[in-house]
Amino acid sequence: MRCVIRSKESSSEKAIRAVSAALPVLAVAAVYYLAGGLGLIRGVYVQGAVVTPLWPPTGIALAALIYLGLRAWPGIALGSLCVIATLSDSVSLPTVVVVAGNTLAPVCSYLILRKAGFRRELDRLRDGVGLVFLGALGGMVISATVGTSMLVVDDNLPLSGFWPVWTAWWSGDAMGVLVVTPLLLVLRKVRMPRATDPWIEAIALAVASVAVSLLATRTSLAMIYLVFPLIIWAALRFQLAGSAPCALLVSVLAVVAGTQGVGPFEGHTSLHVMVNLAVFNGSVALTALLLAAVVTEQSDIRRRIQRACEELADVVDRLAPGRASGSWPPRPEDELDGL
Incomplete structure (x- = not known):
């Protein structure tokens, strides 16, 4: 009888741990998807491809990785897949590759920032410079290159339009990191207002x-x-x-x-x-x-x-x-x- 009780308790604990691990991932995916919907409201057409001047999901993805670590990447991938699914009728191999690029870009930015000693308090000049040049301008080259290449491979973009679309894609992703990530990082310092403020x-x-x-x-x-x-x-x-x-x-x-x-x-x-x-x-x-x-x-x-x-x-x-x-x-x- 004692062995049965112990096994039931162990199963319950495993279920609780599984739910606790899944909730942050699902939360990241939901926020990523909602931010993607907001970003697409102001999408524009460049060479027939839909791009956005400011893509908030990249900033949310990098902030989630900074807060949660690498365990946040499945939520980023799931959120990116849901966003792309709203733009296409079916999920194909190019779609999966674009999702991989959208996930790999913030992951690489996070790993590079961690290697460089980045602190999420952003209380040093080196942290600001790192977020700009390593997290935004450098890391988002991956998503722009993968996404634009897949548009060309899938015959949705002529080869002559590669660089205009790449530039627009890269700038939108980079602006998402530069504008959204600092705001999310400063939210951890939010406190109740004081009379002396x-x-x-x-x-x-x-x-x-x-x-x-x-x-x-x-x-x-x-x-x-x-x-x-x-x-x-x-x-x-x-x-x-x-x-x-x-x-x-x-x-x-x-x-x-x-x-x-x-x-x-x-x-x-x-x-x-x-x-x-x-x-x-x-x-x-x-x-x-x-x-x-x-x-x-x-x-x-x-x-x-x-x-x-x-x-x-x-x-x-x-x-x-x-x-x-x-x-x-x-x-x-x-x-x-x-x-």
């Missing part, structure tokens, strides 16, 4: 971001680069927590304006719109990510120096009472005594 400045930044972004992306005047002072403001005052949402807002509004052919994108071909959006969104993401990383790194260095000085002052005070009053930097109680 700079509410007025945050609200002013949010209102200004929406107003200026709408104006810059909807007017035919050359005012698109008015958004950069906002990005700098957000990065200097709120680091990545401010610059990442601001960059996402600007990029989404620019993509909407570009696919509608309004504002500074009016009268351009689809390929020109894709190139302009790639350059603009890339510049926005680079400014937001790298400047926020620099500010965060400098703030951390300053805090460590201040903490070390305070610890040194305490040591001096214990060894020679009264001598620490001349230490640098002066402690708050010393400044009050001087007043």
Whole structure:
């Protein structure tokens, strides 16, 4: 009887572990699929192929790998398969190859970043540079090359259209990483708001971001680069927590304006719109990510120096009472005594 009970308990534990392991994978697949549906809303045709100026699933895939590790790859593959299935009538060998490319690209980006010592806090300049050049611009070459090649092999794209479609595919995947991944990485730092938080400045930044972004992306005047002072403001005052949402807002509004052919994108071909959006969104993401990383790194260095000085002052005070009053930097109680 004891053996039977033990076997039942063991089976239940195995089932629970299996469900616990499957839930994150299914969650990644569901979020990937939903993000793919949103991305396809603003898809454009380049040489007869559907491409997107901003492909959020790549950013979600890389963030999932950074959080969960390699166990997230089945969810990425399943989500990619579901997205592609909505575009084609049947699942063929080229479809499977494209799914493999869409899965391999973020996996390779994750492995390269891990090898380079990437930290998901994005609190160092080297982390920002790594995410840009290794995670986005480098890793997404795989998905663009595999996907475009399969379009040519499957006779859905003439060979002359390879490079225009490849460029559009690569830029859309790279922008997904640059814009979406930092936002998902900063979500782990979300906390309950405090009364001491700079509410007025945050609200002013949010209102200004929406107003200026709408104006810059909807007017035919050359005012698109008015958004950069906002990005700098957000990065200097709120680091990545401010610059990442601001960059996402600007990029989404620019993509909407570009696919509608309004504002500074009016009268351009689809390929020109894709190139302009790639350059603009890339510049926005680079400014937001790298400047926020620099500010965060400098703030951390300053805090460590201040903490070390305070610890040194305490040591001096214990060894020679009264001598620490001349230490640098002066402690708050010393400044009050001087007043």
